[in-house]
Amino acid sequence: MERNFFEEDHDLFREVAREFNNREIAPKYADWDRNHMMPRSMWTAAGEQGLLGLAVPEDFGGMGMTDYRFRAVMDEEFARSNHLAVGLALHLHDDMVLPHLLAYGSDELKERWLPPMVSGEKVTSVAWTEPGAGSDLRGVRTKAVREGDDYLISGQKTFIGNGISGDASLVLARTDGSTGRGSAKSFSLFMVEKAEGYSTGKQLDKMGLKASDTAELFFDNVRVPASNLVGEEGNGLRYVTEQLPQGRLAIAVASSAVARAVFDATVTYTKERNAFGERVVDFQNSRFALADIRTEVEVTESYVDQAMLAFNEGKLDAASASQAKLWASERVKSITDRCLQLHGGYGYILEYPVAQAYLASRLLTIFGGTSEIMRETIGRDIAR
Structure with missing residues (x-):
């Protein structure tokens, strides 16, 4: 098509x-x-x-x-x-x-x-996730305490992409002094530059996507000017929620792109690789598998394309973006697995792109909200 x-x-x-x-x-x-x-x-x-x-x-x-x-x-x-x-x-x-x-x-x-x-002079990261607060951002414990014209920020973040290489992070912190699970008005967003008290922990060794750095961040009374508050105090969680569609669309787009690239590479491989005197693509099982995969790739592209057009028109809501991410990220996880199988033993060798794609794509059902969170978001929208 x-x-x-x-x-x-x-x-x-x-x-x-x-x-x-x-x-x-x-x-x-x-x-x-x-x-x-x-x-x-x-x-x-x-x-x-x-x-x-x-x-x-x-x-x-x-x-x-x-x-x-x-x-x-x-x-x-x-x-x-x-x-x-x-x-x-x-x-x-x-x-x-x-x-x-x-x-x-x-x-x-x-x-x-x-x-x-x-x-590119300034590189930034998103510092929301904490060791005890992943998908549930109301569990964030990092706090920001007002002191004159500044805030003092203390806390710990983890799984922060660009955490070591970046110059600053967009930090979600608690500003109402509460403890336990926060309310919708407990949190605020700050642009926090690396300064005294801002330190990075060890670089986390991921199973894939190793060319990008991921780390823990620690804030020990980091002094941040009040002018670095993004928007209004107490609206941080609302801002994050309002911008979720773009973040989830981004992951859906990346998932769709990887699915297409891996499929195209696998078609080329099965046409060039011989087994038992025939091309791998000439076996009926291979053709059936590739037929299923191409169908899924094209359905995913069509679905994600429509999500992009809706976003361009300002009509992509959180539930629709979650559906696009859920579908595309789950599909690419399955597609890379089946494409690796069609490569046989070579698919398990990291020199081959399909092995690298297999490891990289595994993040996409987790990053930006797990598939389980996507289902919860969609389910709540259905139940309204």
């Missing part, structure tokens, strides 16, 4: 993204993978190429490209080359942090943060 989704401007942007991928990422990615870290030069190069902060208005150094299809083009190029770690690192910066600044940040915050985030 032909996919008539992208237009001429997207095709031109694809050429830019592909050239950047081939020049700046492909020759160096193996080293990043070994070092568990992307260099700052990748971020500044992406900024120079116009690949960061696509939706940021021109007044703040961006291009005002609010059509999410441009972001999907980047994911497809990264997935095709098995560089998903780069795509997800950029998603944290572009789809988690930036939307909160754009929607709720003061003019001062925007002027201070948006230009360097677009240029």
Whole structure:
């Protein structure tokens, strides 16, 4: 089935993204993978190429490209080359942090943060998850105490992408002094730069996506100017909820892109690989498996494409975004598993892209809210 989704401007942007991928990422990615870290030069190069902060208005150094299809083009190029770690690192910066600044940040915050985030001079992370509070953000215990014109922030965060390489994090902290499970008005959001009292723990050794760093963060009375408060005090949890559709759409788009890339690579492999005197693709079992996978890939693309169009129109709600993420992330998990099986023993060798994709895609049903949380969100919407 032909996919008539992208237009001429997207095709031109694809050429830019592909050239950047081939020049700046492909020759160096193996080293990043070994070092568990992307260099700052990748971020500044992406900024120079116009690949960061696509939706940021021109007044703040961006291009005002609010059509999410441009972001999907980047994911497809990264997935095709098995560089998903780069795509997800950029998603944290572009789809988690930036939307909160754009929607709720003061003019001062925007002027201070948006230009360097677009240029790659400043790299950011999202510091919400804690050892005792993953999907349930009302369990967050990090606290922010007002002291004159500042807040003092103390607490611990974990599973923070860009945590070591980043310059700052968007921190969810409790501002009402409560203990236990907080209320809807207990939390606020802050842009927190690395400073005295802000430290990173050990780099976490993940099963996949090793080219991006993930770490614990510790805050010990970090002094943060009150001007770094994003929006109004007590509205942090509401802001996070309102911006969930974009974050979940980002993961659905990445999942769909990986599913397509892995399927295409598997078709090529089964046509080139021989067994018992025949091409692997000529066995009926292989053809049946590939038929099922192609159908799922194209259904997923169609579903996620519609979610992107709804987002562009401002109509993608939390339940619909959760459905797109649930479907796409669960499909890519299953698809990479079956594609690996079609590779036989070679599929288990990390030199082969399908093995790397298998490990990387396993995160997608967890990251940004687990599949169980997606089902709960959808189920509550049904029960209303």
